[in-house]
Amino acid sequence: MGDGHGGYRTQMGFLTGWRFCPRCGVQLDSDDKRAECAACGSVYYAHSVPAVAALVVGDDGHVLLARRAHEPDAGLWDLLGGFLEEGEEPLDGLRRELLEETGLEVEPHDFLGAFLDTYGEGPQAANVLNLVWRARIVAGQPVSADDVAELRWFPREELPPPEECAFRWVAPFLGGLASARN
């Protein structure tokens, strides 16, 4: 469901339901974009959560995808990656996530774009901004770990169909790859 900004939004915004300041417990003055605490001066802004993802491409041009082990979207195919930690350099986060999920050391190359999506449902839902790089393996053999149930190499012409792709941005993204010449 578009929100008029060309992206997706969850029904539950970042600040939805916030009533009291998490720092001092006093009642907040808030709307869906911003919450301000008159007592301690804290200001909280609603935002999309930044995540990083890698399109890992092998020497033969095949693409490495991960089948998700856990909800949301357990059992569906996803790019490798995850949420950035606070203050973490995006490419450091990308290397960290790949190492955690696959045991691989990767080196990011071209930036492929930024894709808005949602993650999960209900009170745990988040609006997520996915930053995506093409990456190559520098060292290691892929072994699924962490929140990955299975890793598999896909030829470009045999990428998983949309109904087997996690989230909303992955299927159109992979569809673009299948039709790309490079």
Ligand SMILES: [Zn+2]
């Ligand atoms: Zn406060």
